[in-house]
Amino acid sequence: MPDPEDRLGYDEDRSPQWHGGLSFGLLILRLVLGGTLGAHGLQKVFGLFGGPGIGEFSRILGDQGYTSQLSTLSWVGGITEIAGGALLILGLFTPAAAAALLAVTANAVYLKYQAGFFLGEGNGFEYHLVLAGMALALLFTGPGGISVDTNTPWRRRPVPYGIVGLVLAAGVVVAVTLLFRR
Template identity: 85%
Template sequence: MRGVTTQSDDYGRHNLFEDSGYHDAVDGGTALSEPEDRLGYDEGRTPQWHGGLSFGLLIMRLVLGGTLGAHGLQKVFGLWGGPGISEFSRILGDQGYTSQLTVLSWVGGVTEIAGGALLIFGLFTPAAAAALLSVTANAVYLKYQAGFFLGSGGGFEYHLVLGGIALALLFTGPGGISIDTNTPWRHRPVPFGIVGLILAAGAVVAVTFLFRR
């Protein structure tokens, strides 16, 4: 009869919720009442395991941290055919920077190496993501006049994608496969993400005004 709910219907919906991967059963299998708990926290504020989400965030961290970390090693040590500090300083001069080019080269390269390594391990994730966001945002600022697509003019699409990953990680946190698992920024990523976003924007402004006189 229409409008009548049977016990079998309730049982089916309950199993469907459990099978979704976003349910932690406690107290004999009853669903948790707090929405936050359904996203992966028990009453003791301990992050719970959600394999798909944690693995997806790990992939994002490895891609971003590995890519920019490798670019940092190219800039600082000249690995894999990279420019090294001297040549990178010259490149920065060609891009419009006029002050303390060697210092800026070291800052940029070390930021990519350190931020990339921290992100790979999931350690101090908000700081690492904010640092890499500032690097990629600055690259987008330098290249936006060349257009969106890479092509022969060197557009900003590549750096925009990397910056988007960094921005996302600021607000998602590192996931369960990380050293940061039991940290405040894993429990409450949004406030730390907002702070990281502000710091990243400040870093871009500071680099622009200090090194592009």
């Protein structure tokens, strides 16, 4: 008897079947999330698209309560957004990329929580919550059929990999908060 949990869309030889709407929808989700966060990473690291660059981003992190290793934290955050975004666009190592981007966006939600939900109230967390939700969704759905990850274990059985990714992302958020904030 087949396990209905997350094996849907595969025949007996475990090769993926085409689900046009689902695969296309997941491609769009990956392109939007990966492109958005990749561009944000380019702003933070290289100052592209009118971004702050690494020095100013380090200063911003200091203003948000981070106290140690600001330059290292800036580089890690920016490179995570660039690399995670690129991997999502390709649909390559999707669970790792989605977990990394979930950690970055969940940390942003945590930082902006006190400002309120809506951006109009100041610097709210609604935008970051949407990005975190997109990363979480991709963590548990997998990349879809239009991806480099087509014949990988995490494409065939995304739920166990999603759980591992969620635990890792949560661990990173807690570690960054405890180690680098006052």
